[in-house]
Amino acid sequence: MEHIKTDILVIGAGSGGLSVAAGAVQMGASVVLLEEHKMGGDCLNYGCVPSKALIASGKVAHGMTQARAYGIADVTPQVDYAAAKDHVQGVIDQIAPVDSQERFEALGVRVIRARGRFVSETEVEAGEYLITARRVVIATGSSPLIPPIPGLDRVPHLTNETLWSLRERPGHLLIIGGGPIGMEMAQAHRRLGSKVTVIEGLRALGKDDPELAGIVLDRLRGEGIEIAEHALAREVRGTEGAIEVEVEGGAVFRGTHLLVAVGRRANTGSLDLEKAGIKTGRGGIEVDASLKTTNRNVYAIGDVAGGLQFTHVAGYHAGIVIRSALFGLPARASTGHIPWATFTDPELAQVGLTEEQAKKQHGLAVEVVRFHYNHNDRAIAERRTTGLIKVMVLRGRPVGVSIVGHQAGELINLWALVLANKLKMKHVANMVSPYPTIGEVNKRAAGAYFSPRLFESIAVKRIVGFVQRWLP
Structure with a gap:
């Protein structure tokens, strides 16, 4: 058995694991990456990528049946389901080189295609290799949960x-x-x-x-x-x-x-975590705010660490680990600024608190600002007027945003930036959006927050009246 010593050992080549491996090796650390199955993990092969590709096929087919509203005859699409799946595979194949073993080996990562299991607090066995690492990152993701339904x-x-x-x-x-x-x-x-x-x-x-x-x-x-x-x-x-x-x-x-x-279940069963002194809970591996497990030299990120199970969360976790493990700097993961989106039509997106959560947490101090898509000119032009945005505001600062409608998953990006940087509604109101765009929905929501303060304020009207009477 070959004995390997490395700075960083990453178990799992999904989104989070690949991000840690790429970042660490390019910053000068020695990195070993273990992956038993497919490079790219669930997101590339079974989750985000193929699902969005199939949704795109469905969207094209549906559009053919809804063309009359645009002055074009409706058509009944001839769907070739197998060809749609070929489209899905083609999308995966186009993205796969970015996550490939060849690319990561070219970066300097040693990739071992074998299952890893702990044999001690500092050692992991994978096939014919015994690996000792200063830091281990568990990024094994999750699998579909099969409920115990009889039959x-x-x-x-x-x-x-x-x-x-x-x-x-x-x-x-x-x-x-x-x-x-x-x-x-x-x-x-x-x-x-x-x-x-x-x-x-x-x-x-x-x-x-x-x-x-x-x-x-x-x-x-x-x-x-x-x-x-x-x-x-x-x-x-x-x-x-x-x-x-x-x-x-x-x-x-x-x-x-x-x-x-x-739902999903964390992939922990084959890791022999008890041999490394790593505890698990109901949702997965127990971690603290810095994503460290009960073994202080081992981190867990992404789905396997429980919490929000999204690809972008795994990528965010990777940044926390790189800051901590490579630079020895304090780094803590939080969830208040993490957005998510459901890619139905219309799309559904959320960041921060929902209306119910905000009112429960902050009571009457929360204002809920609403703006409907049917007042957006681009949405009207494209017959996409179903939807609205709700912004939960606490003393001028957004604490949550909910959006349903066309491109909600794109619109939520701005609000994720706002919440992550603790910006206020005035910063969104100061933004200039190109006309006509769906993105104006965000600015108009900020405008809806300030409009009553400007147009219904007696003090503002008195000031304007004074200026108009007395200033040249």
């Missing part, structure tokens, strides 16, 4: 990992789980010609603002998607092509295919 283990079902190998369009896709993955895939498949039923035990899109989530759900239902909320699955039965899901209360939903999208 599910005997019925063929898909997850976000196996969905992409399906080449034949589902006739009727049943989806257990009404979170972002479930709703995105529901709309994409409906637009590509499948019947779709979503079965959610609580409230669909339950982590988002209920008012804004309701706008998305209304659109999805309008497109023909059946969404059963407060329908807890209690049994799954059937065979390939004829699957039944029975829920509490006795209702039965029937379809040809089943997608399970109820």
Whole structure:
């Protein structure tokens, strides 16, 4: 067995692990990277990238059926589901070189394609190698959670990992789980010609603002998607092509295919963490604010550390670790400025506190500013007027923003910047947006905050009156 000594050992070549490896090696550290499966991890191969590519296919197909509003005849699209999956694979293939073993080896990272497991507090075994590292970063991500529904283990079902190998369009896709993955895939498949039923035990899109989530759900239902909320699955039965899901209360939903999208579980099972003195909790590996585990020389980042499970969070965590492990500087991760988006149509995006959370935390001191898309000229020109933005403001400073509508995932970027840097509404109001753009929605929201203060203020009117009477 070859013994390797290194400054940084990264376990997992997903988004977070690759970011740590690339940053550390380019700053002069020696780096070993372990990856048992595919480079790029879940995001590139099974998650963010393929899902957005399939959503794009669905969007094109749907646009063909909605052309009349623009003076063009509606067309019934001829969907080739297998070709759409080829498009998905083509997108993955185009991005893959950035995450490839060859690229990272060219940077100077030693890449070992083997599973890593701890054999002591400072040593990790991977295949024929024993690796001793000054710092270890666990970035093994998460996998689809398979709930203990009776019968599910005997019925063929898909997850976000196996969905992409399906080449034949589902006739009727049943989806257990009404979170972002479930709703995105529901709309994409409906637009590509499948019947779709979503079965959610609580409230669909339950982590988002209920008012804004309701706008998305209304659109999805309008497109023909059946969404059963407060329908807890209690049994799954059937065979390939004829699957039944029975829920509490006795209702039965029937379809040809089943997608399970109820959440994620941290990938920790094969790491032998106890040998390194690393504790785990319900959500994953226990970490402190600096992302250190109970073994002070080991960090955990991204999904495996619990908390918000987004690719951009893993990238953010990577920056925290680089600051701490490479430079010895204090660095603490926080979540208050982390945005997220659900890429349905319309999109749904959030950063900071929702209206409910802000009022619960700050009471009557919070102002809620609203601006609707139907007052945005670009949205009107493109027939994209469904949506609104809500900004929760505490003494002039935004503490949360919720957006539903066209390009909500793009619009939330500005507010993520505002919250991360503790800027105020005046800074957004001072911005000049090009006309006509959807981005004006953000500036108009800031304007809606200041308008009552300017146009309804008696003091302002008195000052203006004085100036007009007495100044030349």
